[in-house]
Amino acid sequence: MSQKTVIPFGPQHPVLPEPLHLDLVVEDEKVVEAIPQIGFVHRGLEKLTETRDYNQFIYVVERICGICSFGHSYGYAQTVESLMGVEIPQRAEYLRAIWHELSRVHSHILWLGLAADAFGYESLFMHCWRLRERVLTLFEKTTGGRVIFSAVKVGGVVRDIDKSMFEEIITTLDGIKDEYAQIRKTFLNDSSVRNRLEGVGYISTEDALALSMVGPFVRASNVALDQRLLGNGAYACLNDFQTITDNGGDCYARAKVRSAEVLQSIDMIKEFIDKIPEGDIAVPVKGNAPVGEASNSLEQPRGECYYYARGNDSKFLERFRIRTPTSVNLAGMVKALEGCDLADVSNIILTIDPCISCTER
Numbered sequence: 035m036s037q038k039t040v041i042p043f044g045p046q047h048p049v050l051p052e053p054l055h056l057d058l059v060v061e062d063e064k065v066v067e068a069i070p071q072i073g074f075v076h077r078g079l080e081k082l083t084e085t086r087d088y089n090q091f092i093y094v095v096e097r098i099c100g101i102c103s104f105g106h107s108y109g110y111a112q113t114v115e116s117l118m119g120v121e122i123p124q125r126a127e128y129l130r131a132i133w134h135e136l137s138r139v140h141s142h143i144l145w146l147g148l149a150a151d152a153f154g155y156e157s158l159f160m161h162c163w164r165l166r167e168r169v170l171t172l173f174e175k176t177t178g179g180r181v182i183f184s185a186v187k188v189g190g191v192v193r194d195i196d197k198s199m200f201e202e203i204i205t206t207l208d209g210i211k212d213e214y215a216q217i218r219k220t221f222l223n224d225s226s227v228r229n230r231l232e233g234v235g236y237i238s239t240e241d242a243l244a245l246s247m248v249g250p251f252v253r254a255s256n257v258a259l260d261q262r263l264l265g266n267g268a269y270a271c272l273n274d275f276q277t278i279t280d281n282g283g284d285c286y287a288r289a290k291v292r293s294a295e296v297l298q299s300i301d302m303i304k305e306f307i308d309k310i311p312e313g314d315i316a317v318p319v320k321g322n323a324p325v326g327e328a329s330n331s332l333e334q335p336r337g338e339c340y341y342y343a344r345g346n347d348s349k350f351l352e353r354f355r356i357r358t359p360t361s362v363n364l365a366g367m368v369k370a371l372e373g374c375d376l377a378d379v380s381n382i383i384l385t386i387d388p389c390i391s392c393t394e395r
Contacts, residue, residue: 038066043379052390054383060376068371068379070364072394079395080354087349088114088323089188098356099391100181101144102334104137106356106392107186109332112267113341114188114351117328120319124268126190128310131268132203133177133185134332135299135306139207140169141335142296143214149289149384150221153230161217165210172203190316200307207300218293222286231286235370235382238283247366249337249359250295251386253279254287261333271309272302285378288385322348334359336389358392 039060045053059067082094096107108130115122147162170180176195177183185191195203221227237247242255252259260277262269269275278294280287323345330341337359346352367386374382 037061041376052388054388054390056371056379058371058376058379063376065371065374065376065379068368070368072364076394080356083351083354085350088351089319089349091351091354092187093184095356096182096184096186098395099389101141102137102336102339102389102392103181104133104183104185105332105334105339107183108134109330109334109339109341109356110343110354111186111188112332113328113330113343114323115319116330117323117326117343117345118188118319118321120189120317122190122317123314124311125194125313126315127267128271128306129191129193129195129315130186132195132303132306132310133173133183135303136169136172138299138335139210139296139303140166140173142292142299143169145384145387146217146221146293146296149381152380152384153227155221158217158221161213165214165217168206168210172206175199175202187316189319190314192316194315200310204304204307207303211297211300214296218296222290222293227289228286230378230381231284231289231385232282233284233286234378235285235288235374235385236283237366237370239281241369242283242366245365245369246362247337248362249334250288250292251337251363251366253277254291255283256281259338261331261338268306272305275302285381285385292385292387323351336360336387336392337363339392356392356395358389358395360388360390360393363388364393 041058041060043056043058045055055071057069058065079094079098083091086094092107092110095110096103098106143162143166147159150158174180177185177193185193237255239256242252242257256279258277258279263277278291278298280291325345325347327344332339339359340357342355343351344353363386370382
């Protein structure tokens, strides 16, 4: 009879980009159980809502995570605007959607680079970083920042984008799309990648629904769950938007879904630019946040992110809460790790792409 052993995995590990810690219960080379340890980098950012007014707090929110920074400021602003009954200009909605999809592009390209690095494909990793730098340059030219953008405010956005910059964005994205399509094809068709990912970390459609998984993680198990389908803001203008799904349910399916979303987001950005209306980019917002509650959900690169705010007729929110995609995907990650080989743990985690910075606020 084999003996069970507990092996600590993380929070420092050569493959992991973030400090995730798991206790892996193994028998021989098989993982019997994975026990996540949460709270390693808890920062108490939500508590700061008591000492920063609702305009100042947007700068705290976008520092929750460097990769998801724009999405957090976007989701927070929408929630406070709903609480205060503020309707922002249409042009601001389009600008937010454009920046948000650019964030998805750079997040997914970053993911593919890290996945390639985990396989030892350093050249592919560098190619992904080179393409991601072009996206960050677009952010720098349109917002002034490369990681923290401070482009969103309650009531709209703080910066506009002119026609010549839109043309540069389209030209840059077309170049990225062509090169990225080749990189994606190389990665997905490589025999080593397929051998390491196909049939590994399987999650059925039924388990995906039962575990309330979100984002590319659930869409790779053939569940078309995507908040963009609700058509909020500028997403209502999209022609025949269909979220990308796959029925494989394994690591390879998750890699296919996440990598395909880059190409889809580039097409969405071009459609937003083609349809963006003229007009103001913000409306003035004054006064206290009224007594009441508001909530909002946004499709972050890793999945649905839920925002909640409660006002108390002062300039400070009484309560602000975020439920991040990784918070609900941890259960699915534990399920995917059960029964896998110890050597496959890092690949399973990377295809799920947990964001510990967002989760441990």
